[in-house]
Amino acid sequence: MNAWMLLRIALKALVRNKVRTLLTMLGIIIGVAAVIAMVSLGEGARRQVQNEISSMGTNILFVQSGSFRGFGVHGGAGTSASLTEEDYLAILREIAAVKAATPDVNTRGQVVFGNQNWNTQLEGVNEYFLTIRSWMISAGENFNESHIQNASRVCILGKTVADNLFQGGESLGQSIRIRNLPFQVIGVLQSKGQNAFGRDQDDLILVPYTTVMKKLQQTRNIPSILVSAISAEAAYTAEAEIRELLRQRLRLGDEEEDTFTVRNLSEVAGAAEETNRIMTLLLGSIAAVSLLVGGIGIMNIMLVAVTERTREIGLRLAIGAHAVLIRIQFLLEAVVLSLTGGAIGIALGIGASHLISRILQWPTAVSPASVLLSVLTSVAIGIFFGFYPAHKASSLNPIEALRHE
Amino acid sequence: MDSPLIQLFGIEKSYPAGEDAFFALKGIDLIITRADFVAVMGPSGSGKSTLLNILGLLDFPTGGRYLLEGADVSALRKKEQALLRSRKIGFVFQSFNLLARTSVEENVELPLLYTALSRQERAHRVDWALQLMGMQDKRRNWPSQLSGGQQQRVAIARALVNHPSIILADEPTGNLDSKTSAEIMNFLQKLNEERAITVVLVTHEHDIAAYSKRWIVLSDGLIVEQFSRNGSSEAAP
Ligand SMILES: Nc1ncnc2c1ncn2[C@@H]1O[C@H](COP(=O)(O)OP(=O)(O)OP(=O)(O)O)[C@@H](O)[C@H]1O
Ligand SMILES: [Mg+2]
Numbered sequence: 081m082n083a084w085m086l087l088r089i090a091l092k093a094l095v096r097n098k099v100r101t102l103l104t105m106l107g108i109i110i111g112v113a114a115v116i117a118m119v120s121l122g123e124g125a126r127r128q129v130q131n132e133i134s135s136m137g138t139n140i141l142f143v144q145s146g147s148f149r150g151f152g153v154h155g156g157a158g159t160s161a162s163l164t165e166e167d168y169l170a171i172l173r174e175i176a177a178v179k180a181a182t183p184d185v186n187t188r189g190q191v192v193f194g195n196q197n198w199n200t201q202l203e204g205v206n207e208y209f210l211t212i213r214s215w216m217i218s219a220g221e222n223f224n225e226s227h228i229q230n231a232s233r234v235c236i237l238g239k240t241v242a243d244n245l246f247q248g249g250e251s252l253g254q255s256i257r258i259r260n261l262p263f264q265v266i267g268v269l270q271s272k273g274q275n276a277f278g279r280d281q282d283d284l285i286l287v288p289y290t291t292v293m294k295k296l297q298q299t300r301n302i303p304s305i306l307v308s309a310i311s312a313e314a315a316y317t318a319e320a321e322i323r324e325l326l327r328q329r330l331r332l333g334d335e336e337e338d339t340f341t342v343r344n345l346s347e348v349a350g351a352a353e354e355t356n357r358i359m360t361l362l363l364g365s366i367a368a369v370s371l372l373v374g375g376i377g378i379m380n381i382m383l384v385a386v387t388e389r390t391r392e393i394g395l396r397l398a399i400g401a402h403a404v405l406i407r408i409q410f411l412l413e414a415v416v417l418s419l420t421g422g423a424i425g426i427a428l429g430i431g432a433s434h435l436i437s438r439i440l441q442w443p444t445a446v447s448p449a450s451v452l453l454s455v456l457t458s459v460a461i462g463i464f465f466g467f468y469p470a471h472k473a474s475s476l477n478p479i480e481a482l483r484h485e
Numbered sequence: 486m487d488s489p490l491i492q493l494f495g496i497e498k499s500y501p502a503g504e505d506a507f508f509a510l511k512g513i514d515l516i517i518t519r520a521d522f523v524a525v526m527g528p529s530g531s532g533k534s535t536l537l538n539i540l541g542l543l544d545f546p547t548g549g550r551y552l553l554e555g556a557d558v559s560a561l562r563k564k565e566q567a568l569l570r571s572r573k574i575g576f577v578f579q580s581f582n583l584l585a586r587t588s589v590e591e592n593v594e595l596p597l598l599y600t601a602l603s604r605q606e607r608a609h610r611v612d613w614a615l616q617l618m619g620m621q622d623k624r625r626n627w628p629s630q631l632s633g634g635q636q637q638r639v640a641i642a643r644a645l646v647n648h649p650s651i652i653l654a655d656e657p658t659g660n661l662d663s664k665t666s667a668e669i670m671n672f673l674q675k676l677n678e679e680r681a682i683t684v685v686l687v688t689h690e691h692d693i694a695a696y697s698k699r700w701i702v703l704s705d706g707l708i709v710e711q712f713s714r715n716g717s718s719e720a721a722p
Contacts, residue, residue: 394582395595396599398576402563402566405599482582
């Protein structure tokens with residue numbers, strides 16, 4: 081009697097009970113695959129956001145009017161005392177740690193060329209915007225200083241906008257109408273594709289911020305300013321100094337809260353990380369439920385099989401097997417079954433995760449921890465419920481086992 | 486001449502029942518020689534199955550001594566008992582107890598999987614046992630495709646495949662009609678006569694018991710009567 085023989089006995093028993101084997105494995109497969117696929121969804125989104133944020137460079141600061149607590153929650157005060165062009169100029173002029181800055185004045189608008197129509201995001205910025213964001217121009221040129229000073233009606237198109245308005249034709253030098261005013265196209269941006277939240281980053285038009293403020297919106301308010309510090313370390317000094325400067329300029333008393341927000345990228349990254357962690361957790365718990373359901377399924381099938389198997393154990397004892405051999409047989413059965421199920425589950429989970437990212441264009445990343453955890457859980461369930469009843473039955477007197485109803 | 490196959494001295498079997506104990510066997514003295522064919526009879530609940538299970542080392546007595554081929558086996562450990570079951574004892578059950586969804590030949594091979602026999606030797610033994618029971622042409626069938634009598638023949642082949650010195654059969658014809666019962670009994674008788682295999686059989690029916698050479702009657706955990714085919718009849722001591 082050797083190990084190989086025991087394995088053969090175990091495999092024969094698994095093949096003999098095909099339906100039970102399959103159903104049990106199915107529980108494990110679904111549980112493992114669900115956890116892996118779900119967690120990979122959350123994990124993928126998390127990584128993509130992190131990549132995007134870190135690719136923006138660590139020395140970027142966001143200055144926004146209005147106070148934000150946590151993620152996008154507006155504070156009470158503040159909206160009345162918005163930032164203005166003077167604040168922006170003061171930041172540039174007075175803070176040594178600032179390398180470049182640009183106002184960012186957003187609006188949406190209808191854009192027309194010939195009989196083509198497109199509604200898109202209008203981003204009012206200056207000539208430093210592209211450098212700060214590390215964006216590239218694929219054709220034409222950036223704004224120059226006089227465009228900004230004169231509030232010229234020039235624009236740089238995102239790839240999506242260019243494609244939709246010009247349908248592959250030449251766009252440079254053409255005149256398009258934005259909110260019914262003619263603008264000259266001086267450049268087209270390189271495509272950046274979707275961001276982590278599935279938004280098309282090429283669906284926008286860059287316009288001098290002065291043009292937006294004077295000709296499109298008639299506003300003096302600048303909702304946000306994008307600042308790049310001279311180095312990553314300088315970002316922290318810059319952050320503190322900008323805050324001090326703005327408090328002075330807005331004449332905020334010692335007890336008053338900020339009516340603006342200065343955040344560096346690591347804070348933004350932290351906030352994004354937090355939301356993504358919650359999402360991963362949520363997806364993970366949904367998957368954990370399916371793992372649980374799978375586990376209950378396994379348990380059910382194993383327990384239902386106990387009667388038949390108890391008689392089988394009684395018979396094997398009667399014809400000369402001793403209890404230890406039978407226990408090893410059942411343990412092997414449970415291990416083979418659980419591991420096979422686990423392996424198929426992993427393959428399926430990874431496959432599903434790839435399929436999701438392919439079909440839904442949603443980034444996924446399989447996390448080793450989720451693979452390990454789900455496999456350990458389901459294999460533990462499988463082995464326990466496969467082995468424990470058998471262990472009990474093999475400790476029985478053979479006659480009692482044979483008589484088992 | 487070596488010792489008798491089986492010697493029982495004052496075998497008792499008790500089960501705890503509340504304060505005191507219930508005795509299913511109350512002191513059985515019995516000697517079974519090689520190539521004997523014994524029928525155990527008696528009313529329901531008299532302890533026939535209990536006795537047979539003790540003989541087969543499936544159950545252990547709570548008192549008395551059991552010598553199998555001269556060696557005391559009453560206090561053996563489970564592993565050693567299993568080994569003896571595998572080498573010397575073949576069981577036949579009323580309800581056949583074949584593994585479902587498993588071919589006839591694999592069912593017959595089952596006891597051999599727990600021995601050290603080579604693959605060829607196992608195949609050879611299976612062929613031999615199936616041939617003896619006239620079941621070669623059904624070797625690839627599943628038990629569910631066989632009649633009751635055929636299933637019992639497979640079960641007997643399984644009991645034979647280890648070349649046991651004794652076959653223990655607990656109401657082997659209990660689930661069969663009289664014609665098939667006769668057929669099974671003929672097989673057992675042939676094994677006993679031609680191969681000198683000892684058979685101990687539990688039955689309720691006199692025409693089944695009639696195939697044997699010796700009869701013992703149990704009542705309330707005691708042997709109350711013994712007869713032999715050669716006419717000698719004795720009351721229990
Ligand atoms: N595990 C047990 N616990 C308690 N009592 C038991 C146990 N097994 C058997 N008995 C009792 O021992 C007695 C003998 O049982 P046994 O099965 O040997 O009878 P039997 O002669 O084979 O009867 P039948 O002809 O109905 O099969 C019965 O009274 C039974 O209730
Ligand atoms: Mg009985």
